[in-house]
Amino acid sequence: MSLDQAKAFIEKLETDESFRDHLIEIEEDDFTGRLAFINSHGFTCTEEEIESVLVHISDPELRTLVEAWLYYY
Helix, strand or coil, X not given: CCHHXXXXXXXXXXXXXXXXXXXXXXCCCCHHHHHHHHHHXXXXXXXXXXXXXXXXXXXXXXXXXXXXXXXXX
């Protein structure tokens, strides 16, 4: 996934409440299911790629949201 696509995923996660809610509703231990959901919306990525984009997020609230999604939901 390119950095631009990663940023687009983060933006969608931040701005699209329905997208975010559907993602969060997927079982917390089903990372494969979450990636499948993300991929079905045009974001082809791995867990490592999502983690790597965290360093590029300057907004602390958005970073917390993505970290929470990755590690706690």
